[in-house]
Amino acid sequence: MSGIQDWISNEVKTNDVVLFMKGTPAFPQCGFSGQVVQILDYLGVTYKGVNVLEDDDLRQGIKDFSSWSTIPQLYVKGEFVGGCDIVREMFQAQELQQVFADKGIQTGQAAE
Amino acid sequence: MAMAAREIESMIKAALPDARVEIRDLAGDGEHYAATVVSERFRGKSRVQQHRLIYNALKGNMGGQLHALALQTSAPE
Numbered sequence: 001m002s003g004i005q006d007w008i009s010n011e012v013k014t015n016d017v018v019l020f021m022k023g024t025p026a027f028p029q030c031g032f033s034g035q036v037v038q039i040l041d042y043l044g045v046t047y048k049g050v051n052v053l054e055d056d057d058l059r060q061g062i063k064d065f066s067s068w069s070t071i072p073q074l075y076v077k078g079e080f081v082g083g084c085d086i087v088r089e090m091f092q093a094q095e096l097q098q099v100f101a102d103k104g105i106q107t108g109q110a111a112e
Numbered sequence: 113m114a115m116a117a118r119e120i121e122s123m124i125k126a127a128l129p130d131a132r133v134e135i136r137d138l139a140g141d142g143e144h145y146a147a148t149v150v151s152e153r154f155r156g157k158s159r160v161q162q163h164r165l166i167y168n169a170l171k172g173n174m175g176g177q178l179h180a181l182a183l184q185t186s187a188p189e
Contacts, residue, residue, distance in 0.1 A: 090159070
């Protein structure tokens, strides 16, 4: 595997929740990335944001890694969960909360 | 760089002949669409697998010519 694929694979394995996105959690630079950030923040999940805009090899590499052609991409415990539409659908259907529970990911209801 | 709604529809139908496809233009710039696709091919597949079928049908236009395609996929009731 190329350097970038190794790097991505390591990021996905060493962080429970990783969001490959455009921009950063504090400053999303795309509406779709921003929507997933809002969902994760609402659920109070600790996650790592990786800004794909910083490196073109990374921006293409992540699409090759998951054979998924759009950004953002959410990974939980090394598994690709989906992009913005899927994460939002799963959140609305309470399935995303279930995935976190099943995988032992701490969620703190941020908005009490 | 842009795509017309019927171009997207025909590409999806080429890959999923039985699909019922509804395309909504989100921004009028030919790059931001939402699509609702109902096909028997989705039955039993995860959302990621369903959406992959659509992205593959668009043969690499996704993310290039097409900036955003919000997808809603399901098998027929």
